[in-house]
Amino acid sequence: MNYRQLGSTGLRVSELGFGAGIVAGLFMRGTAEDQLRAAQRAIELGVNHFDTAPLYGEGASEENLGRVLNAISSNVVVATKVEYYSEHFADFQGRTRKSIEASLRRLGRDYVDVLYLHNHIRFQEIEPNDGYESVTPNQVLRPGGIADALDRVRDDGLARHIGFTGTGDPAAVLEVLESGRFEVVQAYYSLLNPSGRIELPPSSPLHNFQQVISRGVAQDMGVVAIRVMSGGVLGGTAARQGPAGTTSSEAIHGLDRQQELSQVPALSFLSSDGGLDLSDAAIRFALSNSEISSALLGFSTVEQIEAAAGALTKGPLRESDLDRLAPLWASGFR
Numbered sequence: 001m002n003y004r005q006l007g008s009t010g011l012r013v014s015e016l017g018f019g020a021g022i023v024a025g026l027f028m029r030g031t032a033e034d035q036l037r038a039a040q041r042a043i044e045l046g047v048n049h050f051d052t053a054p055l056y057g058e059g060a061s062e063e064n065l066g067r068v069l070n071a072i073s074s075n076v077v078v079a080t081k082v083e084y085y086s087e088h089f090a091d092f093q094g095r096t097r098k099s100i101e102a103s104l105r106r107l108g109r110d111y112v113d114v115l116y117l118h119n120h121i122r123f124q125e126i127e128p129n130d131g132y133e134s135v136t137p138n139q140v141l142r143p144g145g146i147a148d149a150l151d152r153v154r155d156d157g158l159a160r161h162i163g164f165t166g167t168g169d170p171a172a173v174l175e176v177l178e179s180g181r182f183e184v185v186q187a188y189y190s191l192l193n194p195s196g197r198i199e200l201p202p203s204s205p206l207h208n209f210q211q212v213i214s215r216g217v218a219q220d221m222g223v224v225a226i227r228v229m230s231g232g233v234l235g236g237t238a239a240r241q242g243p244a245g246t247t248s249s250e251a252i253h254g255l256d257r258q259q260e261l262s263q264v265p266a267l268s269f270l271s272s273d274g275g276l277d278l279s280d281a282a283i284r285f286a287l288s289n290s291e292i293s294s295a296l297l298g299f300s301t302v303e304q305i306e307a308a309a310g311a312l313t314k315g316p317l318r319e320s321d322l323d324r325l326a327p328l329w330a331s332g333f334r
Contacts, residue, residue, distance in 0.1 A: 011160075014294060018299060041306070042305050049077045050079070078109065078112050080107065095149070096150060111157055116164055117163070140181075163183055165186045170207075188209055189286055193206050194329060195211070196212050203330065
């Protein structure tokens with residue numbers, strides 16, 4: 001396991017991060033024994049970066065992750081998030097304080113290393129999607145807004161660093177990113193859509209994340225890659241073991257799960273057996289990008305953790321494979 005700087009935070013995080021989220025489901029629907037075994041094995045393999053959120057199982061993920069990490073007594077980097085609903089828009093300060101205090105109780109910690117804004121960022125508020133509303137750049141950046149509220153809990157020692165999830169309207173996301181108010185950004189980066197770093201031709205029908213990763217690095221921010229496995233789509237049947245669930249990335253880049261699945265056969269040349277399990281390739285692709293500090297993966301089983309660690313030994317994808325990917329991205333896999 002290699003470790004990378006998380007921007008200017010001073011934190012060094014493992015290339016692989018353990019996402020305790022909805023898709024893998026281990027810390028929401030798994031047994032206490034399996035949760036402990038998985039966290040222990042991940043730490044043995046060098047993983048020191050764990051990510052959760054109140055939204056994951058209505059606090060169950062935080063509670064279970066906290067119990068396990070406290071039992072192991074390991075010095076790891078822990079991140080969680082805060083989500084804002086319309087009823088909180090009149091009092092971002094109060095909502096942020098109440099949310100982080102509840103998260104810390106569930107985690108059994110005095111502080112988290114990173115606290116993220118979890119909402120999508122758009123220029124207009126829309127109906128709830130993925131369980132919570134979007135917020136606007138103005139709501140984030142105005143005096144008394146979300147950034148000020150996050151600053152306050154950081155100043156009070158409840159979070160060491162603050163970040164946000166870089167999804168929504170690309171221009172709205174970039175407005176928040178380039179404000180200089182945040183230290184870390186979580187950014188979509190996948191074999192199905194690499195536009196967080198790679199510039200696609202204007203004709204590409206893929207959602208354009210407008211190089212949010214490179215732009216974040218230019219702001220001296222840490223970058224945590226999310227949806228590396230496209231919500232389990234790139235993992236084949238192995239990604240749907242144990243407590244694993246399914247989710248759609250439609251609110252992130254406009255394609256639902258079936259549309260994503262329809263793109264996967266075009267990538268079969270990246271699989272060692274020509275099949276549809278692209279886990280190795282997805283991990284190698286993400287971590288060959290030196291601008292990414294850590295790639296979050298959801299794990300449902302110990303075997304998945306060990307396989308992901310094994311992928312790290314194989315190095316980046318071949319240049320010839322990358323050459324075959326470029327026209328797929330340009331055409332939107334058509």
